[in-house]
Amino acid sequence: MNISLRQLRAFATIGHLGSFTRAAEALHATQPALSAQIGELEGALGVRLFDRSTRSVTITRAGHDLLPVVDKILADVELVVTHAHDVSRINVGRVIVAALPSVSSTLLPRAVVGRNDTVSIHALTPTQSRVDTLFITRRAAHQYSALQGFASCLTNNGEVIAA
Numbered sequence: 001m002n003i004s005l006r007q008l009r010a011f012a013t014i015g016h017l018g019s020f021t022r023a024a025e026a027l028h029a030t031q032p033a034l035s036a037q038i039g040e041l042e043g044a045l046g047v048r049l050f051d052r053s054t055r056s057v058t059i060t061r062a063g064h065d066l067l068p069v070v071d072k073i074l075a076d077v078e079l080v081v082t083h084a085h086d087v088s089r090i091n092v093g094r095v096i097v098a099a100l101p102s103v104s105s106t107l108l109p110r111a112v113v114g115r116n117d118t119v120s121i122h123a124l125t126p127t128q129s130r131v132d133t134l135f136i137t138r139r140a141a142h143q144y145s146a147l148q149g150f151a152s153c154l155t156n157n158g159e160v161i162a163a
Contacts, residue, residue, distance in 0.1 A: 005077060007041040008070050010034050011049060015059050015067045020052075 013023040014034065024031045042049050049063035059067070 001044050003041060003044050004037075005074070007037045007044075008074060010037040011041055011063070012067065012070050012074060014038065014050065014057065015063060015070075018057065018059075020057055 010023065010027065010029075013026055014020060017023050017026065020031050020034055024034050027034070038049060045066075047062045047066075048060050049066065051058045051060055
């Protein structure tokens with residue numbers, strides 16, 4: 001069984017729009033190309049997904065039941081792509097900040113509010129271990145304007161900051 005994302009996108013688009021013509025326009029493809037993709041997908045799955053006539057297309061019961069599953073697959077693939085881009089742009093990671101409880105509860109939240117990335121920030125208080133060291137990369141420090149003062153404390157290789 002060889003099913004492609006292109007076939008799944010074609011199926012989902014036709015299923016949602018109810019038309020090969022509109023789906024072809026939305027996908028910037030030709031109707032014959034979409035028809036071939038759907039034919040190959042139906043062959044691979046062993047089930048008819050659409051009832052077609054010269055003037056209309058109707059999703060079958062099997063197609064109707066399969067559509068939400070395909071929608072989820074396509075959404076999951078989009079999440080994988082988004083996460084890969086985030087990782088490549090260093091929009092994900094972990095920042096550990098050593099701070100007094102008063103700073104952790106007042107200044108730190110204001111410093112990171114509204115961040116759109118997925119960097120997790122952990123504050124260590126004096127009751128926790130490793131209070132005397134703040135671990136953060138130089139790049140992450142520069143991404144957070146409230147932490148830029150710490151960037152100058154980094155070693156040249158950007159690995160460790162002394163608090």
